[in-house]
Amino acid sequence: MIVRKISAIAAALTLFSASAFSQVLPVLGKNSLKDVIAAMTLEQKASLVVGTNRSYMAPPEAAPGMVVRPTPDFSAMIAQMQSEGASFEQAVTAFSQGKVAGAAGEGYKIDKLEIPGIVYADGPAGLRIDPTRRGDSNEYYCTAFPTSSVLAASFDTELVGEVTRAMGNEVKEYGVDVLLAPAMNIHRNPLCGRNFEYFSEDPVLAGKIAAAYINGIQSNGVGTSVKHFAVNNQETYRNGIDAHLTERALREIYLKGFEIAVKEAHPWTIMSSYNKINGVLASENKFVLTDILRGEWGFDGFVMTDWWAEENGARQIAAGNDLLMPGTQHQWDEIVDGVKSGRLDEALLDKAVENILRITLRTSTFNDYKYSNKPDLAQHAEITRRRGSEGMVLLKNDGALPFTKKTKKIALFGVDSYDTLVGGSGSGNVNRKYKVNLDEGLTLAGYRLTPSVSDEISSYVKQQKAGMSENFWTVPVIPEKPISSVMAIQAAKESDIAVFTIGRMAGEGGDRTLTEGDWFLSDAEMDNLRTVCEAFHAAKKKVVVVLNMGSIIEMASWKDLPDAILHAWLPGQEAGNSIADVLCGKVNPSGKLPTTIAVKYEDYPSANNFPFSNDNPSEVCYDEDIFVGYRHFDTKKVAPLYEFGFGMSYTSFSYSGLSVTPSGDGFDVKVTVTNNGKVAGKESVQIYVSAPKGRLLKAEKELKAFAKTALLEPGKSQTLSMHISNYDLSSWDSREEAWVADKGTYTVSAGASSKDIRLTGTYELR
Numbered sequence: 165m166i167v168r169k170i171s172a173i174a175a176a177l178t179l180f181s182a183s184a185f186s187q188v189l190p191v192l193g194k195n196s197l198k199d200v201i202a203a204m205t206l207e208q209k210a211s212l213v214v215g216t217n218r219s220y221m222a223p224p225e226a227a228p229g230m231v232v233r234p235t236p237d238f239s240a241m242i243a244q245m246q247s248e249g250a251s252f253e254q255a256v257t258a259f260s261q262g263k264v265a266g267a268a269g270e271g272y273k274i275d276k277l278e279i280p281g282i283v284y285a286d287g288p289a290g291l292r293i294d295p296t297r298r299g300d301s302n303e304y305y306c307t308a309f310p311t312s313s314v315l316a317a318s319f320d321t322e323l324v325g326e327v328t329r330a331m332g333n334e335v336k337e338y339g340v341d342v343l344l345a346p347a348m349n350i351h352r353n354p355l356c357g358r359n360f361e362y363f364s365e366d367p368v369l370a371g372k373i374a375a376a377y378i379n380g381i382q383s384n385g386v387g388t389s390v391k392h393f394a395v396n397n398q399e400t401y402r403n404g405i406d407a408h409l410t411e412r413a414l415r416e417i418y419l420k421g422f423e424i425a426v427k428e429a430h431p432w433t434i435m436s437s438y439n440k441i442n443g444v445l446a447s448e449n450k451f452v453l454t455d456i457l458r459g460e461w462g463f464d465g466f467v468m469t470d471w472w473a474e475e476n477g478a479r480q481i482a483a484g485n486d487l488l489m490p491g492t493q494h495q496w497d498e499i500v501d502g503v504k505s506g507r508l509d510e511a512l513l514d515k516a517v518e519n520i521l522r523i524t525l526r527t528s529t530f531n532d533y534k535y536s537n538k539p540d541l542a543q544h545a546e547i548t549r550r551r552g553s554e555g556m557v558l559l560k561n562d563g564a565l566p567f568t569k570k571t572k573k574i575a576l577f578g579v580d581s582y583d584t585l586v587g588g589s590g591s592g593n594v595n596r597k598y599k600v601n602l603d604e605g606l607t608l609a610g611y612r613l614t615p616s617v618s619d620e621i622s623s624y625v626k627q628q629k630a631g632m633s634e635n636f637w638t639v640p641v642i643p644e645k646p647i648s649s650v651m652a653i654q655a656a657k658e659s660d661i662a663v664f665t666i667g668r669m670a671g672e673g674g675d676r677t678l679t680e681g682d683w684f685l686s687d688a689e690m691d692n693l694r695t696v697c698e699a700f701h702a703a704k705k706k707v708v709v710v711l712n713m714g715s716i717i718e719m720a721s722w723k724d725l726p727d728a729i730l731h732a733w734l735p736g737q738e739a740g741n742s743i744a745d746v747l748c749g750k751v752n753p754s755g756k757l758p759t760t761i762a763v764k765y766e767d768y769p770s771a772n773n774f775p776f777s778n779d780n781p782s783e784v785c786y787d788e789d790i791f792v793g794y795r796h797f798d799t800k801k802v803a804p805l806y807e808f809g810f811g812m813s814y815t816s817f818s819y820s821g822l823s824v825t826p827s828g829d830g831f832d833v834k835v836t837v838t839n840n841g842k843v844a845g846k847e848s849v850q851i852y853v854s855a856p857k858g859r860l861l862k863a864e865k866e867l868k869a870f871a872k873t874a875l876l877e878p879g880k881s882q883t884l885s886m887h888i889s890n891y892d893l894s895s896w897d898s899r900e901e902a903w904v905a906d907k908g909t910y911t912v913s914a915g916a917s918s919k920d921i922r923l924t925g926t927y928e929l930r
């Protein structure tokens with residue numbers, strides 16, 4: 165009682181002395197944002213909207229037409245911290261070493277106003293931070309989860325939810341506030357170096373998968389940064405390339421996925437991209453960042469730039485780009501000078517500050533969350549193994565898979581069988597504790613590897629790797645070792661089956677190339693595949709090819725050689741186990757292609773305009789307009805090799821009872837799927853809609869919804885329900901500057917792929 169009285173008196177005295185003798189500053193969380201902002205100096209506001217430059221990355225090379233600032237001088241910001249009470253040493257240390265080592269960036273903090281510096285870290289396939297710290301014996305490894313291609317190919321929002329809830333838990337438990345993911349640019353061209361970080365050629369698939377991703381991460385109370393907004397569909401000259409496209413293509417293809425993600429999942433933040441959109445840098449593009457994103461879609465978080473994207477800081481703020489990352493002195497100067505000279509309206513700066521502070525209130529750092537630094541990595545590895553296998557796509561199977569009971573001994577070819585690729589390079593690469601290669605996965609699953617093959621290739625791989633080193637931009641690629649026919653014939657005698665892995669590595673900063681060893685098989689790969697197939701087929705044994713890459717390659721020239729082809733993507737650190745689970749039949753593959761595999765590269769509608777147009781490295785013209793991916797192949801009647809949405813199973817499914825019922829703002833679709841085969845499996849159903857003839861040229865059909873069954877035992881059925889709104893049917897009419905859906909009869913198709921349409925119904929739009 166006495167103690168309580170004394171503290172009450174002390175509190176009253178403190179209050180009295182504070183109000184009587186000093187000015188009480190408002191603080192974040194206790195006072196209104198308005199009051200907190202009113203208490204800030206212009207310099208503090210500028211510091212808050214410019215990151216603290218704590219980044220492990222150097223500024224990029226200048227692209228044509230782009231200015232790259234020298235390493236910034238942060239003297240003004242350090243002076244600012246000193247004026248707030250920090251010693252010079254403290255200020256410098258704070259700049260050079262953030263709260264979480266290896267995070268991509270950190271925000272500015274203002275202690276007097278109780279504004280913390282929030283922490284941002286990559287990336288799409290798991291948290292990217294430093295796994296070890298100087299003077300600290302603890303480890304901070306993160307899980308390399310299945311990459312985005314796997315998530316999209318699953319066509320399964322529930323799967324994405326499970327993976328990203330686990331991923332978000334690592335973000336939270338390692339003290340990071342915002343994960344710089346998901347990345348969701350459209351697969352406009354198969355050679356884009358970051359396609360493994362992106363989802364699909366289709367905006368509805370990309371948007372729904374992204375929404376599930378954001379919801380999963382954010383269910384942990386940490387944020388996401390949906391990137392790269394927008395039209396960042398290539399890495400070549402990414403810092404300055406000007407993408408020319410119609411407003412219709414912009415809205416229907418390149419923004420649609422972001423729109424779905426914003427409306428369905430409310431990401432805390434968005435990351436603007438490096439490129440220009442119709443002449444205006446994405447980070448200075450008011451039309452996209454303010455008019456559309458906030459005005460039309462109601463986005464209520466904040467926008468940050470991609471790292472080092474800058475030309476003019478004041479213009480970025482004025483356009484609605486609230487935070488400039490990782491922050492340069494030059495941007496800070498422009499903002500301060502801009503306001504002083506009247507070129508930047510201070511109200512716009514205040515708005516940016518307010519947007520950042522509103523989100524800051526939700527962060528772990530602000531709420532002083534006591535993170536453990538001990539997420540359950542074993543549990544996350546289990547999720548990675550199980551879910552990684554479910555996004556794999558079985559492209560061909562002439563009775564080779566799953567392995568039969570008689571399969572005991574495997575001849576394992578391909579360097580990537582012994583150095584399996586689990587993720588890409590660049591900021592999307594995760595510092596994982598370990599990875600499981602395919603040789604290990606098969607051995608753990610109880611198979612024996614034919615030593616004459618595995619000993620030779622694995623020691624070659626070890627020897628090659630010894631002389632190579634990995635860095636941020638590149639993960640070394642080991643060339644195939646030539647296989648002699650003597651070796652292949654001997655292996656065919658000794659083994660029950662052959663598995664041949666073909667891998668490709670890619671990552672940010674560069675696109676893939678139309679060359680042998682990248683888009684095409686290398687001579688050594690082609691020769692080895694031929695040699696192995698000849699030897700095994702002569703011995704009446706099968707050959708299975710495993711594709712281990714984040715995107716796709718040319719396949720028409722070799723797909724007839726092997727008996728089965730499994731696209732395993734980059735499935736995360738449990739790769740070897742996940743692939744082995746599918747090969748042996750423990751998991752029935754249920755992934756479907758999120759991107760069309762064309763017969764030849766020239767069949768892609770962007771082929772003539774990638775990575776730039778008119779021999780001008782500063783511009784790329786999206787001449788194909790809205791006809792991207794299957795929209796082009798279907799409408800222009802170009803036969804693909806493997807169509808969008810295609811993927812086989814070890815069982816077979818029939819579709820029945822399609823119903824299309826008007827409901828609310830559109831219609832409900834129901835379809836029943838039955839497993840008619842002999843093993844349990846999952847099936848994803850795709851709903852395509854074809855519009856009646858109307859004002860605008862439309863694609864033959866467009867994906868509008870999809871859903872996946874649970875694991876169906878043989879003979880079992882499940883009815884899937886989806887809703888499609890009239891707005892979903894609409895197209896952007898540039899003449900009317902509006903979304904329009906023509907009245908009339910729409911064909912509603914339920915497909916196992918974009919070509920394998922099983923049932924059709926109709927919907928009348930009146």
Ligand code: BGC
Nearest residue numbers: 268286344391470471591672
């Ligand atoms: C990448 C972003 C990434 C950022 C921070 C940039 O180079 O484009 O995707 O989030 O770096 O690492």
